[in-house]
Amino acid sequence: MEQHGVRGGAGRRRFGRAGLLAAVTAGCAVAALAAGPSWAVRHPVPRPDLGTVAPGAPEASTLPAVVAKTSRSHLEVVRIDPDPAPPGGATTIHAFVANLGPDTTASPLTITVTLPDGVTPEGPYYPEDCAVVSRGRQVRCVFGPGLPDGRSVTALVPVRLSDNLPLGVLEGGSVEVRSADDPGGRGHREEFDIRVVETAGD
16 A cells, blocks of 8 residues: 655645645545555564463563553544445445654554444455444454554445435544554544435436
C-alpha cells in the first residue's frame, strides 16, 4: 500500500476537508490496497513466555518486565463519507488515519469503524484480518508500528445496506483510532454519513 503524505509547502498542518480533497485529487488518499507496506506488520511481536526459562537462567519472577515502546506521535482520523448506495446496495467505508508526528509510530494502532443502524459489514476487509465485533456493529482493524511522520493508513470496510432503509442521509457511523503512542487529544474520532439513494449513480 502506498504511504500518503500529509505535509504542505508551509510545513506540517492539520488535515482539513480541502486538504483531503487535494490529496484525493492527487491520487494519494485512497490507494488500491493489493499489498501492505513494509512497515504494516499488523500485530505486535509476541511477548516472550516468562514461564519458560532455559536451564541455568534466572527464574521468571526475577526477569524484568517487558515495557511497550511508545513514541511522540499524534494520530488523526480524516473524515471521508462513503459513496452513496441504494437500499440493499453496497458501499465501502474508508477509515483514513494520518500521523501528524513528530515521530514515527512505535506502537500498533487500532482503527474501529462503528456502523449506523441498518448497515452490515461484508468482507473482504483491508487488512484482511480485521475483526467484526459488537454483534456486527463494529469492525476493528490493527496496523503495526512504523507509520512515519506525515504519512497515513487506510482500513477498508465494505458494507451492505438493508433493503428497507428509507432514502436520505444515514447518520450514526464513526471511525476512531487508538494507540499507546497517542492516548489522548483531539482528532481521534470522526463521524461519517451514508447517503441512501434510489440508484447507485444518484
